[in-house]
Amino acid sequence: MxxxxxxxxxxxxxxxxxxxxxxxxxxxxxxxEGMLAHAQRGRRLGDPNHGVHIDSNENPLxxxxxxxxxxxxxxxxxxxxxxxxxxxxxxxxxxxxxxxxxxxxxxxxxxxxxxxxxxxxxxxxxxxxxxxxxxxxxxxxxxxxxxxxxxxxxxxxxxxxxxxxxxxxxxxxxxxxxxxxxxxxxxxxxxxxxxxxxxxxxxxxxxxxxxxxxxxxxxxxxxxxxxxxxxxxxxxxxxxxxxxxxxxxxxxxxxxxxxxxxxxxxxxxxxxxxxxxxxxxxxxKQADLVDTRKKITAGTRADTMAWLKQQGYAVTPSESNCFMLDTKRPGKEVLMAMAGKDVFVGRIWPAWPTNVRISVGTPEEMMTFRKAFTEVMANPATAWMESPRAHGGKFGEGSTARWS
Incomplete structure (x- = not known):
């Protein structure tokens, strides 16, 4: 044995x-982490693979x-x-x-x-x-x-x-x-x-x-x-x-x-x-795997955080595959509006109510995030209400409350 x-x-x-x-x-x-992300998304989604999911700190590679x-x-x-x-x-x-x-x-x-x-x-x-x-x-x-x-x-x-x-x-x-x-x-x-x-x-x-x-x-x-x-x-x-x-x-x-x-x-x-x-x-046994992937994640993270700072938003000094973004608005509203555009971010921590966590996805996913975020911050409430799936249930219904 x-x-x-x-x-x-x-x-x-x-x-x-x-x-x-x-x-x-x-x-x-x-x-x-996956359970918490799923709880935040709620039952309304249907296909869990639909859209861009940068809410679970996963590695898309x-x-x-x-x-x-x-x-x-x-x-x-x-x-x-x-x-x-x-x-x-x-x-x-x-x-x-x-x-x-x-x-x-x-x-x-x-x-x-x-x-x-x-x-x-x-x-x-x-x-x-x-x-x-x-x-x-x-x-x-x-x-x-x-x-x-x-x-x-x-x-x-x-x-x-x-x-x-x-x-x-x-x-x-x-x-x-x-x-x-x-x-x-x-x-x-x-x-x-x-x-x-x-x-x-x-x-x-x-x-x-x-x-x-x-x-x-x-x-x-x-x-x-x-x-x-x-x-x-x-x-x-x-x-x-x-x-x-x-x-x-x-x-x-x-x-x-x-x-x-x-x-x-x-x-x-x-x-x-x-x-x-x-x-x-x-x-x-892959000797170069850690360094190679660390550089890939760091590059995408740096590009995304630099863009957000250029737009006037504060982010935490991350060295990982996630960071907190201060939206300057109630974070849950922004999260909901982003979900209405099929870009799923999160979660919300009560201690920092205007912040949402952003996981680092692929460069393509982060470009989709930028587009959706720009539109949402122009009018987050409208973006949420225009979603074709927004009426399938209250966002996070029966889920987030279980963990908070």
């Missing part, structure tokens, strides 16, 4: 998962050619579990990151370990501390176990838009989890390494610092794997959903001390799709 699976599949562990994890997880949604070929080669083997393949992927990640395989747990994306970390380490007496605006998914996990969610405004929101780490540390005397998404979703901004070091060094001894590096490959910011190597109370999340273009393929992993990862094991793990593991392995 692969070494990295032994800890999860033991007789005692198996029965603990079967009896405890299933009961604990039942009814608790693992919220993903999709998997690289090597990953596509690897997935195709796995199709004939789809009737087998191929248990060694996950182990091979974990061993490759460990080698590339200078870690031991026991420090890694693979999942179908990073949403599961994000949710499990919050479920494992927060409680009614141990709150979650999170940036605002920040990625919302951890909040739902915290709320499901009765943990308080303490939102801390980003520092210098009109400038660097980084995590205010001193305020986050001061928010609670006994936080269960301090969540740092770097680069941040939705602003795309990075928090300086020195600030992250400050959190890790000064957090209470039983607090887990959860560093979400879903977008880390899109920027030049220092990585956080060294905290794990040093044995800190840190869990780092990575995903293949963003730069690697595998959002729909589903592959990610968590990195941490074995004793911390064992807390996540309580909530169960399953065999991973062999297509996903093969695609991940192939992607990791």
């Amino acid at each position: 692969p070494s990295n699976l032994k800890a999860a599949i033991t007789r005692r562990g198996f029965f603990r998962f079967a009896a405890g994890a299933s009961a604990a997880v039942a009814g608790l949604p693992v919220v993903t 999709g998997p690289c050619d090597a990953a596509r070929q690897a997935m195709m080669s796995m199709v004939p083997m789809g009737g087998r579990y191929l248990m060694n393949q996950e182990s091979d992927m974990v061993e490759l990640i460990a080698k590339q990151e200078g870690l031991d395989a026991k420090n890694i747990r693979a999942y179908a994306g990073s949403s599961e370990p994000l949710a499990y970390t919050v479920l494992a380490f927060t409680s009614p007496s141990k709150p979650l501390v999170i940036a605002d605006p920040g990625y919302e998914a951890p909040m739902f996990s915290a709320q499901s176990v009765g943990a308080a969610v303490l939102k801390v405004p980003l520092s210098d929101p009109h400038g660097a838009a980084a995590h205010d780490v001193k305020a986050m540390l001061a928010a609670a005397s006994n936080p269960g989890v301090i969540y740092i998404c770097n680069p941040n979703n939705p602003t795309g901004s990075c928090t300086p390494r020195a600030d992250i070091e400050h959190v890790v060094a000064n957090a209470p001894k039983d607090t887990v610092v959860l560093i979400d590096e879903a977008y880390i490959h899109l920027c030049d910011a220092p990585r956080s794997m060294d905290f794990v190597k040093e044995g800190k109370n840190v869990i780092v999340l990575r995903t293949f959903s963003k730069l690697y273009g595998m959002a729909g393929v589903r592959m990610g992993f968590a990195v941490g001390r074995p004793d911390l990862l064992e807390k996540l094991d309580y909530f169960g793990r399953n065999f991973l799709p062999i297509t996903a593991t093969s695609a991940a392995i192939a992607s990791l």
